[in-house]
Amino acid sequence: MTTPVLDADHLGVTRGDTAILTDVSMTVAPDARTLVQGPSGAGKTTLFNVLGLLDRPSSGTLRIEGRVADSLAERERARLRRETIGFIFQEFQLIADLTAWENARLPQEHAGGGDTAWVDTLFDALGIDHLREQYPATLSGGEKQRVAIARALANRPAIVLADEPTGQLDPETADGVLDLLFDMQDTAGTALLTISHDRRLRSRFEDVVRLEDGTTKPVPRTDSDASEEPAATNS
Numbered sequence: 372m373t374t375p376v377l378d379a380d381h382l383g384v385t386r387g388d389t390a391i392l393t394d395v396s397m398t399v400a401p402d403a404r405t406l407v408q409g410p411s412g413a414g415k416t417t418l419f420n421v422l423g424l425l426d427r428p429s430s431g432t433l434r435i436e437g438r439v440a441d442s443l444a445e446r447e448r449a450r451l452r453r454e455t456i457g458f459i460f461q462e463f464q465l466i467a468d469l470t471a472w473e474n475a476r477l478p479q480e481h482a483g484g485g486d487t488a489w490v491d492t493l494f495d496a497l498g499i500d501h502l503r504e505q506y507p508a509t510l511s512g513g514e515k516q517r518v519a520i521a522r523a524l525a526n527r528p529a530i531v532l533a534d535e536p537t538g539q540l541d542p543e544t545a546d547g548v549l550d551l552l553f554d555m556q557d558t559a560g561t562a563l564l565t566i567s568h569d570r571r572l573r574s575r576f577e578d579v580v581r582l583e584d585g586t587t588k589p590v591p592r593t594d595s596d597a598s599e600e601p602a603a604t605n606s
């Protein structure tokens with residue numbers, strides 16, 4: 372059997388007296404498209420941070436490419452994060468005084484090298500080659516998002532974690548962003564895990580996991596988008 376890129380086994384996260392996540396289990400295969408859905412306050416951001424090795428779980432085991440991440444020292448965790456995980460944050464988090472290209476190249480800089488031609492390839496594939504020298508303040512939201520996608524893929528990660536990539540977008544634009552993400556996933560050969568409250572995304576993903584009351588439940592592919600709860604308009 373192929374080793375999953377990400378394997379979360381009964382993860383729990385407690386902060387102070389609050390049990391935010393009590394039992395989260397999921398696996399993500401190397402080429403998978405996985406969606407984690409849950410209502411506001413379900414713990415999606417907390418989970419995003421734990422799965423991205425930005426925060427540690429309080430219990431359970433998280434394996435990234437077969438390596439148990441929780442027992443690693445901070446330095447090793449940082450290295451594993453750098454080498455295997457790409458991030459697309461909701462607010463993009465581009466650095467204001469770096470150009471678009473420098474922003475995208477940053478993960479390679481942090482890793483101490485990298486293939487700059489690959490960043491060029493990504494810019495080309497994302498249709499933002501003409502924006503290389505522009506600073507984030509001069510970019511539209513959609514352009515910033517493309518730069519953020521290029522940055523997420525710069526180190527050829529095994530998995531990309533995307534936090535609410537369709538945020539406040541109208542359905543048509545949201546569909547376009549997903550098309551772009553999936554295309555880029557194919558180009559880069561990476562797994563994609565998207566965390567979102569947006570129920571409209573369900574039909575676009577092969578694997579859907581529902582996060583509710585601190586636990587995960589797989590959602591059958593046939594589950595209707597129309598049931599359960601109204602689509603929220605924000606997170």
Ligand SMILES: Nc1ncnc2c1ncn2[C@@H]1O[C@H](COP(=O)(O)OP(=O)(O)OP(=O)(O)O)[C@@H](O)[C@H]1O
Nearest residue numbers: 386389391410411412413414415416417418568606
């Ligand atoms: N450090 C913390 N200490 C105590 N409670 C916390 C902490 N961080 C988050 N929480 C609580 O845990 C719950 C889940 O928060 P989280 O931000 O992960 O949810 P979310 O699903 O991302 O929500 P949203 O969709 O509204 O952004 C919330 O009730 C939040 O108040």
